[in-house]
Amino acid sequence: MAAVFVITTDGQQALADYAGTFLAWLKTLTLRLYSNNRGTPLTTDHLAAYTECLWSGYAGQLQNDWTEPGVDGNNNYLFAFPDRTFTQTGTVVTETVWGAFWTEPVGGKLAMVQSRATGLAMDTVGNECIVHANPGVAIGQLSGAP
Numbered sequence: 001m002a003a004v005f006v007i008t009t010d011g012q013q014a015l016a017d018y019a020g021t022f023l024a025w026l027k028t029l030t031l032r033l034y035s036n037n038r039g040t041p042l043t044t045d046h047l048a049a050y051t052e053c054l055w056s057g058y059a060g061q062l063q064n065d066w067t068e069p070g071v072d073g074n075n076n077y078l079f080a081f082p083d084r085t086f087t088q089t090g091t092v093v094t095e096t097v098w099g100a101f102w103t104e105p106v107g108g109k110l111a112m113v114q115s116r117a118t119g120l121a122m123d124t125v126g127n128e129c130i131v132h133a134n135p136g137v138a139i140g141q142l143s144g145a146p
């Protein structure tokens with residue numbers, strides 16, 4: 001399975017309700033990792049479809065470091081963020097990371113999901129899971145296209 005990135009229907013609605021800009025909305029989201037092999041994320045997914053990781057040292061991260069948009073090859077605005085690293089500090093809980101998801105600050109709704117092509121075992125102290133903005137979030141993706 002290839003890695004897939006989607007903005008969920010809940011995320012699209014939250015953005016429509018948000019009084020600020022798209023970039024300001026992105027900066028309110030919390031980045032989290034999930035451990036269930038969910039398969040391809042869908043725009044119709046809800047938070048209950050994803051199991052948040054519990055391994056030692058893991059915690060969701062407020063992602064307020066999205067960049068000002070550039071433009072991609074299709075003339076869509078492209079928003080990105082610096083790589084985010086999650087590091088395992090103990091082996092009390094071992095899990096496989098299957099992707100990342102972003103939640104809203106109010107109500108905790110699922111806003112966006114990015115799957116991994118393969119799972120990443122978090123079973124050894126020092127293991128790292130790095131979330132890349134690759135290729136980023138294009139405004140054209142608000143229609144639900146990955």
